[in-house]
Amino acid sequence: MNEEIMRYAKIMYEKNFLYGLDGSISYKLDNDNFIINKNLIYSNDINYFTKLQLNKNYKYTYASKDSLYHSYIYSSISQAKVIAVIVSENILKACNLGILNYDNKNIIINSNLILDNKNELISQFNNLNKKYLLIKNFGLLIYDRDFNTLFANIFKLDLITKIYS
Structure with missing residues (x-):
């Protein structure tokens, strides 16, 4: 799994999804632990995590x-394996x-105040029945069961925002 997260972290960096000290990527190891990037500029070294x-x-x-x-989501949403x-x-x-309109549907942009309230954050994921939230002055917070699906959704959402914003 370490090679996989390194590969996807590199993609994030090369596509400017991970910029400077902003952006993050993680995967859940087990019920009690997860691996996440450090608060460093991107590096090709596993010590980046x-x-x-x-x-x-x-x-x-x-x-x-x-x-x-990341911890809130892993603790509350059992399907979340990568974030x-x-x-x-x-x-x-x-x-x-x-608000972002795509395919005659409105994608609501959440206030960044949602980040201060764990219950509201998890509630938004559950109520919208989506695996992502767009958050003002923060970015895209997204989870899935594996890196391939996660990144397919990231690329789709990035393209939508490129076209419609």
Whole structure:
């Protein structure tokens, strides 16, 4: 699994989905632990990642600043095995629109205040029956069961935001 997360982290970096210290990628190891990128500029080294326990206080300076959101999702949504926060230019532009219309459907952009409330964050995932949230001034928070499906959805959403924002 380490090779796989390294490959997808590299794709994120090359596509500007992971930019500087913004954006993150993780996978759930077991019921108590997950691997997430550190709070560093991208590196091809496995040391770019760190192992964290679920439901802990993530004030570590070396772990991604998104660690808490990854933990919330892994702890609350059993289907979540991989998670990413995407900060591409297209997605960030779209996140500032409020609503994105695609295929005659409105995609609601959530306020970044949702990030302060675990229950509301998880509720939005469950109520919308989607595996992603677009969040103003934050980006795309997305989960899935495997990296291939996750990235197929990321590329689709990035294209939608490019076309319609």
